[in-house]
Amino acid sequence: MLLECRNLAYRYPGGPYVFLGVSLSVASGEAVGLIGPSGCGKTTLGRILAGYAAAAEGTVLLDGKPIPPKGYHPVQMVFQHPEKAVNPRWRLRRTLAESRMPEAAELRRLGIDEAWLDRWPHELSAGELQRICIARALGPRTRFLIADEMTAMLDAITQARIWHAVLAIAKERAIGMLVITHDRALAEAVCDRVVTWDRLSIG
Amino acid sequence: MPLLEVNNLSVAFARYAGGFQRRMEQAIVGLDLSVEAGEIVAVIGSSGSGKSLLAHAVLGILPGHAQVTGTIQYDGEPLNERRIAALRGNEIVLVPQSVSFLDPLQRVGAQVRTTARGTDPTATVRSVFKRLRLAEAVGRLFPFQLSGGMARRVLVSTAAVSAARLIVADEPTPGMQAEDVNETLSMLREMADKGSGVLLITHDIEAALRVADKVAVFYAGTTVELAKAADFAGDGSNLRHPYSRALWQALPRNGFKPLPGTQPSQDELPSGCLFAPRCPFATEACSAERPAIREVRGGWTRCFHAS
Ligand code: SF4
Numbered sequence: 039m040l041l042e043c044r045n046l047a048y049r050y051p052g053g054p055y056v057f058l059g060v061s062l063s064v065a066s067g068e069a070v071g072l073i074g075p076s077g078c079g080k081t082t083l084g085r086i087l088a089g090y091a092a093a094a095e096g097t098v099l100l101d102g103k104p105i106p107p108k109g110y111h112p113v114q115m116v117f118q119h120p121e122k123a124v125n126p127r128w129r130l131r132r133t134l135a136e137s138r139m140p141e142a143a144e145l146r147r148l149g150i151d152e153a154w155l156d157r158w159p160h161e162l163s164a165g166e167l168q169r170i171c172i173a174r175a176l177g178p179r180t181r182f183l184i185a186d187e188m189t190a191m192l193d194a195i196t197q198a199r200i201w202h203a204v205l206a207i208a209k210e211r212a213i214g215m216l217v218i219t220h221d222r223a224l225a226e227a228v229c230d231r232v233v234t235w236d237r238l239s240i241g
Numbered sequence: 242m243p244l245l246e247v248n249n250l251s252v253a254f255a256r257y258a259g260g261f262q263r264r265m266e267q268a269i270v271g272l273d274l275s276v277e278a279g280e281i282v283a284v285i286g287s288s289g290s291g292k293s294l295l296a297h298a299v300l301g302i303l304p305g306h307a308q309v310t311g312t313i314q315y316d317g318e319p320l321n322e323r324r325i326a327a328l329r330g331n332e333i334v335l336v337p338q339s340v341s342f343l344d345p346l347q348r349v350g351a352q353v354r355t356t357a358r359g360t361d362p363t364a365t366v367r368s369v370f371k372r373l374r375l376a377e378a379v380g381r382l383f384p385f386q387l388s389g390g391m392a393r394r395v396l397v398s399t400a401a402v403s404a405a406r407l408i409v410a411d412e413p414t415p416g417m418q419a420e421d422v423n424e425t426l427s428m429l430r431e432m433a434d435k436g437s438g439v440l441l442i443t444h445d446i447e448a449a450l451r452v453a454d455k456v457a458v459f460y461a462g463t464t465v466e467l468a469k470a471a472d473f474a475g476d477g478s479n480l481r482h483p484y485s486r487a488l489w490q491a492l493p494r495n496g497f498k499p500l501p502g503t504q505p506s507q508d509e510l511p512s513g514c515l516f517a518p519r520c521p522f523a524t525e526a527c528s529a530e531r532p533a534i535r536e537v538r539g540g541w542t543r544c545f546h547a548s
Contacts, residue, residue, distance in 0.1 A: 201499075202497075
């Protein structure tokens with residue numbers, strides 16, 4: 039499978055272009071790093087690929103075809119701040135079961151303790167909460183994962199543990215990944231190839 | 242004499258677990274640390290290691306039900322409630338983690354000006370805002386109107402305009418753009434070079450090492466090591482504690498090694514070394530007793546087997 043975007047452009051209504059002419063592709067099982075200064079539109083690109091935002095121009099294709107707007111989105115995204123990505127009034131079991139309840143073995147692999155599922159989001163640390171968000175994003179029908187500064191808020195050991203688990207799962211299931219980060223050393227450690235934002239866009 | 246000296250600090254909270262059951266949660270356990278005038282001491286460790294609570298303990302803003310033992314000395318004298326109340330906001334300034342520490346009903350410019358010192362506080366605020374790429378109009382906003390990155394810069398500016406002798410910066414950089422991270426770190430460095438002491442609390446080792454003189458490594462509420470920043474180099478063999486080494490070697494450029502296990506829960510701390518359940522070098526002696534902090538190769542560590 040191939041996830042690609044061709045000549046994407048984005049602007050807020052009435053505003054100037056945030057970026058123009060962005061083309062990029064990620065194959066199944068491949069991890070592509072995307073590095074660039076913050077504020078350049080990397081997160082917006084991720085949101086467009088995952089179906090959270092619409093491009094002003096250009097196309098997003100999965101195996102050459104547009105992604106249907108309804109149903110489970112095969113491109114899932116994990117954000118930098120997990121506390122903003124979960125409903126604060128739901129216990130985590132409900133958040134996790136939104137798409138489907140992962141099996142116990144999968145939770146263990148991501149280092150999730152089942153006792154966390156009966157807690158509220160504010161009772162978990164950022165690292166614990168991020169693991170839940172990753173488990174939610176890795177549903178059985180996920181084909182591509184956009185990791186947007188996924189571990190930037192975490193200490194080095196937690197970061198390394200989360201990435202080792204995610205890489206192993208992605209490899210097994212041939213999930214393609216776009217790894218958006220400011221940290222070149224991290225991109226080089228987890229990705230098959232790394233692209234720099236200014237090579238991509240004329241914004 | 243250190244500007245700030247924390248000795249054997251412990252902070253505990255009572256948690257009511259239904260009925261009459263009460264459990265003590267040891268959030269900070271026998272913590273030691275000192276900051277000299279003119280130096281930046283970085284505090285690193287995972288979340289839940291007690292980093293922010295240390296900041297709150299120094300500033301005297303722990304919640305009322307916290308049980309505190311040990312001593313905090315500032316300028317050679319105990320920092321008690323009355324003294325900290327007088328020093329907070331002028332001699333001792335906190336860069337808090339979130340805008341919730343600001344007064345929600347007051348414009349941010351006015352709030353930053355209250356900590357500004359010097360002959361012309363307004364000019365001081367203006368030049369600091371400029372360095373942090375904050376438009377003058379930002380000063381007229383209320384805290385809730387600030388975006389995440391902008392809020393961080395406003396919080397940093399409160400320290401930068403002050404003439405504080407001790408700055409406690411609690412995770413000042415996450416979510417900032419790279420330019421602003423650099424500017425924030427270099428402002429902290431300048432304040433230290435002018436003679437202030439800075440306690441820089443962060444989860445980002447690489448940012449910390451760019452400006453810090455010393456590094457305190459926290460684990461499960463205690464200081465496991467006090468090292469020189471230069472000890473974080475190469476394969477980490479200059480470091481004294483197995484956790485410090487594991488943290489260093491987990492960085493993507495140092496091997497990206499994931500240390501197994503999890504930090505113990507603060508209401509079920511092991512009776513011996515707090516790191517023993519995850520330590521590859523643990524012996525029987527390590528679980529029998531807590532190691533005291535001791536001097537090893539010009540630094541300090543809490544490990545029986547460090548040499
Ligand atoms: S005291 Fe023992 S268990 Fe603790 S860090 Fe040292 S070797 Fe490891």
